[in-house]
Amino acid sequence: MTTAGLALITAVLLTDWQESVASEVFWHILWQLQLPLVITAILVGAVLAVSAASLQVVLHNPLADPGIIGISSGASLVAAGLLIVQPIQLAQGALYLLPLGCFIGALLSTWMIYLVARRLRGAAMAVILAGIAISTVSGALMAWLYVLADAQALRNLTFWLMGSLYQTDWMILSVAGPVMLGSVVYQCWQSRQLNWLYGGETLAAAAGVTPEKLIKKTLLASALGVGAAVSVAGSIAFIGLLVPHFLRLVIGYNNRALLPACxxxxxxxxxxxATLTEYLHLITLPVSMITATVGGPLLLLALYRGQWKVA
Incomplete structure (x- = not known):
């Protein structure tokens, strides 16, 4: 065989090998990195928007977003305790512990908000102030926990608490994913009964709905979904606040259409x-940095135009 023929065969084999390796790398990135990110974004965005819309009905408050009224803060506080007080390797072994801890934190925050709303008969400003108080206390406790963290743990936790879709994988999604999906499905299934709460608990009771039971189940489903969302993506601002508001301007207040649309x-x-951050190859931005940058001005604009009544 001539030298030229041997070189040609070598080049063909090398090309085939390079194409095979490139194909394997492509499918690995697609399956292990990009697809979990897409599913996480879909589930987290859906559960935050639906939970916010349900909370706004049961608390009679258009600003009842999980981030604003302190539900996400409660979940983040427990997550911070698990990731800082315990060894950082806990994030690998605590497949069930982290979602459970976030759910407990979200549930406690939700229950405190519910008690305040019941005692003050759903006064919108009182609920907001209670949420600010819960967020402040949670932030103070997390600041104390930061003292116990080393530099690397502090950096990772800070980025995670600002929202990141890159903290998840198939194992984590196998636990938190069904919880978020179940929360969304259940709240949408309760949408018809939630409509009766617009007229007050007396009218809802006259229609055959048990308001107290409905409210507790809705709060539990919201806390469960938000806790699971925080456990996989951290705290993400404004998604739950803005999506239901602008959809109500378009399709109205019927929850049977509103919740699936949310x-x-x-x-x-x-x-x-997520797509925007994926294509910014030079830097990985926290999700809340983008949502807050866009959502903050939109909120101010809606308030300025009188589209929101908060009291």
């Missing part, structure tokens, strides 16, 4: 944010 639009919005 699930779809919340998923699309967070997926768009």
């Amino acid at each position: 699930a779809l639009c919340g998923a699309v919005v967070l997926l768009a944010v």
Whole structure:
């Protein structure tokens, strides 16, 4: 065989090998990194938007977003305790502990908000102030926990608490994913009964709905979904606040249409944010940095135009 023929065969074999390796790398990135990120964005966006819409009905407050009224803060506080006080390797072994801890923190915060709303008969400003108080206390306790963290743990936790879709994988999604999906499905299934709460608990009771039971189940489903979302993506601001508000301007207040639309639009919005961060190859931005940058001005604009009544 001539030298030229041997070189040609070597080049062909080398090309085939390079194409095979490139194909394996492509499928590994797609399956192990990009697909979990897409599913996480869809589930987290959907559960945050639907939970916010349900909370706004049961608390009679258009600003009842999980981030604003302190539910996400309660979940983040427990997550901070698990990731700082315990060894950082806990994040690998605590497949069930982290979602459970976030759910407990979200549930406690939700229950405190519910007690305040019941005692003050759903006064909008009182609920907001209670949420600010819970967020402040949670932030103070997390600041104390930061003292116990080393530099690397502090950096990782700070980025995670600002929202990141890159903290998840298939194992984590196998636990938190069904919880978020179940929370969304249950709240959408309760949408017809939630409509009766617009007229007050007396009217709802006259229609055959048990308001106390409905409210508790809705709060439990919201806390469970938000806790699971925080456990996989950290604290993400404004998705739950803005999506239901702007959808109500378009399709109205019927929860049978509103809640599924919130699930779809919340998923699309967070997926768009994930796509944006994915294509910014030079830097990985915290999700809340983007959502707050866009959502803050939109909130101010809505308040300025009188589209929101908070009291």
